[in-house]
Amino acid sequence: MSTDGRDTGQDGQSGEVSGSTADRSESGEGDSGTRRRVEVYPGKEAVVAFDPALTFECVDGCTWCCHHGVMLYEQDLLELAGVAPLSEATTQFRGEDFVPKEDKDHDHTGPDGQACYFLQEDGLCALHDEHDWKPARCSVFPLSVAVEDGNIHVSVRDSAREHCEGLNVTERRVIDHLDAFLPELLWDLDDPETRREL
Ligand code: SF4
Ligand code: SF4
8 A cells, every 4th residue: 555645546537447358459569478459448448568467556655656756737737726836836847847856854755855846744645645636647657658550558667667666566457447547638638658757
């Protein structure tokens, strides 16, 4: 279980559309040697390029993925404006909006002493804790979204393989809960790639 709400943070999304019942295999190279096309929402599919046996559950005390800035999609920015002062809680970089990281006087930081603006002393995300909401990219982690041939491809982020403690420590298969990781807004974006970094 997470201290930042990520165990259920991905629960901010509705329902449990089972990928395992709606998927179908196609040729290609994923972790398992096969890519699966999964209907995540009605009429909205993702190509899964990771082993369908992959499981995930956020781990208590690990706040690694909150030690960085977070890119915001336009809809994130609009929703964030309703709960936080954008002039303090966001910054722009190369034309994109981000929640910045900043110096923190608590222990939940990276080696540089910094963490996301919203990461609290108790290791919880203030947005999720107080508003049951967080930016789309925070829901997507530890996955990564890229667009190839007009399709949304989902893989595991390289940084997550290296640092995320929640991979393969539970029975909860990621492929069965893709709607929790992939907010529906991703399908409405011109560019839903999640590889951009602050
Ligand atoms: S917004 Fe919340 S969940 Fe996202 S990185 Fe910051 S503290 Fe973590
Ligand atoms: S890196 Fe993984 S285990 Fe750690 S807080 Fe983030 S999602 Fe949870």
